[in-house]
Amino acid sequence: MSKTATAASQNAALLNQFYRDMLLIRRFEERAGQLYGMGLIGGFCHLYIGQEAVVVGMQAATEPGDQVITAYRDHGHMLACGMEPAGVMAELTGRSGGYSKGKGGSMHMFSREKNFYGGHGIVGAQVPLGTGLAFANRYRGNDRVSLTYFGDGAANQGQVYESFNMAAVWKLPVVYVIENNQYAMGTAISRSTSETHLYKRGVSFNIPGEEVDGMDVEAVYAAGRKAVEHCRAGNGPYILEMRTYRYRGHSMSDPAKYRTKEEVQEMREKHDPIEGLRTKILAAGAADEAALKALDKEIKDTVSAAAEFAQMSPEPDPKELWTEIYA
Amino acid sequence: MNAPTKISFSQGINMALDEALAADPNVFLLGEDIADAQGGGVFKATLGLSAKHGTDRVRSTPISEQAIVGAAVGAAITGMRPVAEIMFMNFLTVCMDQLVNHAAKLRFMSGGLTSVPLTIRCGTGAGVGFGGQHSDMLEAWFAHVPGMKVVTASNPADAKGLLLSAIEDDDPTLFIENVAMYAAQGAPPEPGYKVPLGKAAIRRAGGDVTIITYGRPVGEVEAVAETLAAEGISAEVIDLRTIAPFDEAAVLNSVAKTGRAVIVHEAVKAFGVGAEISSRIHEELFGQLKSPVKRVGSKYSPVPFSPPLEQAFLYSRAEIAAAVKATMG
Ligand SMILES: Cc1ncc(C[n+]2csc(CCOP(=O)(O)OP(=O)(O)O)c2C)c(N)n1
Numbered sequence A: 001m002s003k004t005a006t007a008a009s010q011n012a013a014l015l016n017q018f019y020r021d022m023l024l025i026r027r028f029e030e031r032a033g034q035l036y037g038m039g040l041i042g043g044f045c046h047l048y049i050g051q052e053a054v055v056v057g058m059q060a061a062t063e064p065g066d067q068v069i070t071a072y073r074d075h076g077h078m079l080a081c082g083m084e085p086a087g088v089m090a091e092l093t094g095r096s097g098g099y100s101k102g103k104g105g106s107m108h109m110f111s112r113e114k115n116f117y118g119g120h121g122i123v124g125a126q127v128p129l130g131t132g133l134a135f136a137n138r139y140r141g142n143d144r145v146s147l148t149y150f151g152d153g154a155a156n157q158g159q160v161y162e163s164f165n166m167a168a169v170w171k172l173p174v175v176y177v178i179e180n181n182q183y184a185m186g187t188a189i190s191r192s193t194s195e196t197h198l199y200k201r202g203v204s205f206n207i208p209g210e211e212v213d214g215m216d217v218e219a220v221y222a223a224g225r226k227a228v229e230h231c232r233a234g235n236g237p238y239i240l241e242m243r244t245y246r247y248r249g250h251s252m253s254d255p256a257k258y259r260t261k262e263e264v265q266e267m268r269e270k271h272d273p274i275e276g277l278r279t280k281i282l283a284a285g286a287a288d289e290a291a292l293k294a295l296d297k298e299i300k301d302t303v304s305a306a307a308e309f310a311q312m313s314p315e316p317d318p319k320e321l322w323t324e325i326y327a
Numbered sequence B: 001m002n003a004p005t006k007i008s009f010s011q012g013i014n015m016a017l018d019e020a021l022a023a024d025p026n027v028f029l030l031g032e033d034i035a036d037a038q039g040g041g042v043f044k045a046t047l048g049l050s051a052k053h054g055t056d057r058v059r060s061t062p063i064s065e066q067a068i069v070g071a072a073v074g075a076a077i078t079g080m081r082p083v084a085e086i087m088f089m090n091f092l093t094v095c096m097d098q099l100v101n102h103a104a105k106l107r108f109m110s111g112g113l114t115s116v117p118l119t120i121r122c123g124t125g126a127g128v129g130f131g132g133q134h135s136d137m138l139e140a141w142f143a144h145v146p147g148m149k150v151v152t153a154s155n156p157a158d159a160k161g162l163l164l165s166a167i168e169d170d171d172p173t174l175f176i177e178n179v180a181m182y183a184a185q186g187a188p189p190e191p192g193y194k195v196p197l198g199k200a201a202i203r204r205a206g207g208d209v210t211i212i213t214y215g216r217p218v219g220e221v222e223a224v225a226e227t228l229a230a231e232g233i234s235a236e237v238i239d240l241r242t243i244a245p246f247d248e249a250a251v252l253n254s255v256a257k258t259g260r261a262v263i264v265h266e267a268v269k270a271f272g273v274g275a276e277i278s279s280r281i282h283e284e285l286f287g288q289l290k291s292p293v294k295r296v297g298s299k300y301s302p303v304p305f306s307p308p309l310e311q312a313f314l315y316s317r318a319e320i321a322a323a324v325k326a327t328m329g
C-alpha cells in the first residue's frame, strides 16, 4: 500500500465518506433493479453493483470543477458526482422530474452544475468527448481535469486510440479510467482482447498507465490522486486500469450464461468493496455497528424517497417532443 | 419431423443464415456476441449456428465496428460472402466510411473489376424504450448512396427469403430488422424459399388509393386498410421489401390505377424515403393524380425515452387513416 493510501486509511472521516457513497450507489441500484422488475423502468438499465469503489475512490481524488464523463452504466457516476438520487431515478422511469425530463433515460443524463457530462450509449464514443473536455480546460488554462471512464470492451474501439494520441501530443489533462470488469456483454476480455492488461494500452503513446485494484476504494483513491495531480500539473493524460467486476447481468435482460455462478459468488464473498471497507472501518474503530446501522437506515430512506418521487413525478407532456431539438 | 406451424421473425433470419452457411463455404458470419458461448446474438438471431457450423464461420468479434465491416469488405472483394451483424443501426454511424466510401463504390471505381458481396444486418426501431442512440431508422441515408442496396422485411417468411437473396446477391446489401418485430410470428417458409430483391409485394388489392410502405408499418397499414374498407375506401397496400433500388414499376402501375398515394414509414418524415417515392410519382404521373401524394412518418425529433413521448414520436394508425382520407378529398 502506498504512503498516500496509508494516510487515507488513517482518516476515519474519509473512510466513512467512502462507505456512505458506495452504499448509496449499491442501494440505489438494487432499488432500480426492483423497479425494473416491476415494469416501472423500461428499455435498458445497466447496474453498477460491484464496481462502486471505482467511482467513489476516483471522485474523492478530484477537486470541485473537475469533470466526469462515462458510458451507459452511469448511475453510480452521477450519484458520486453529487447528483440527486430522486432526479436520476425519475429519469429511469421516464418522468418529467428526471434529469433529462424523461427524454434521455437511464443511459443519457447530464448535470452542468455537478460537472457530469453524460451518459452515452455508443461504446467508446465518450472517450473523444472526454478528451475534448480536457482540451477546453487546457485552452482556458483553468486547471480542471477530465475523468473519462470506459469499459474493457470499449477499449477495442478505434476512436479510443485517436483520442490517446491527441491527448498525449497536446498534453491534455484527462485521466482515462478503464473500468475492466472483465466482460463486455457476453464476451470475456480474454476472448476479444489480445493484450488484456489494459493499462499498457498507452505505452505507444507515451501515456503512463497503472493497474489498480478496483475493488479496494483506498487503492483507487490513492491511484486517483496521483493521476489527477499528474494531469493538473500539465503533464498530459494518464491511464488507470481498474480491475473490477459487475455482479449483475450486462443489463437487466441478461441471462448471464457466459460465466459461472461460482465465479460471481466468489467475487461477492471475497472481494466485495463495501463489505471489505465495512470490516476495515469496524476494525479501525472509525465507526461502530450502531453508527453503520443508522447510516444504512438513512440511505434506505433516501433511496425510498427517490423511488417514490420517480413514481409520482408526472409523465412528460407530449409537447415536449418538439422542444430542445434546436437552440 | 413435423414442420412448425409458425415461426418468429428471428427464426426466419436464423433459417436464412443456416441455409446460406450450409450451401456456400464462402459464407461466414461475424458480429458482437453472435456465437453461442456469448449468447447467440443479443436478439438470438444466430442462436445455434456456431454449434452447427463452427466458430470459424460464426465468429464473435471485439466491439470494433470499423474493423468488422472493413474486414468484411476486404474478405468480400476476394469472393467471400460475409454477413456482418451490427447490433443496432445507430452503430452503423461508427463504420459509415467502410460502407459508403468502400463497400458501395468499389465495383464502380474499379471499372467492374471488384464486387462486394457483403450483407450487413442490423436491428433498430422505436417503441421499446431504447432511447436516442439505439432506435433510429436511417434507411434513407443508405438509400442515398449509389451502389448500396437496402432491404427490410415485414414478416418472418419474407425475412428468411429476403435475407437469403441478399446473401446470394453480388452487391453490398443492408438488411434492416425492426427490434419490435423479432418475436412476431408468421407462417414458416419452405426450405430454399427466397424473395427476389427489387420486387415489391401487393399485400392487399384496392382501387381507390395506393399505400406504399415497408417493414413494421406494413401490418399497421393492413389493419388501417381493413377499417377503411368498412368505410367504403378501397386501399391497395404495397410492401416494398427492397427500399433501394425500389420497385418503381409496381408503385407507378398501382398509382396509375388508383390516382392517389400515401407513403408510410417509421423513419422521421422529413427528408425520408417517402419524399423520394412521392417525387417519382409526381414526376411520372402528375397528370393522372386526383390529389397530392401524402406522407406519414415519425416526428422530426430524436427518439425520446419516456413511453408517452415515444408513442407521440411514432407514426400512428390514426395518422395513416387521416392521410388516406385527405387524399380522398
Ligand atoms: C458502437 C457500439 N457497439 C456496440 C454496442 C452494444 N454494446 C453496448 S454495451 C456493450 C459492451 C461494452 O462493454 P464494456 O465496454 O466492457 O462496458 P461494461 O458494459 O462492462 O460496463 C456493447 C457491445 C454499443 N452500444 N455501441
Ligand SMILES: [Mg+2]
Binding pocket: A151, A152, A153, A179, A180, A181, A182, A183, A184, A185
Ligand atoms: Mg466490461
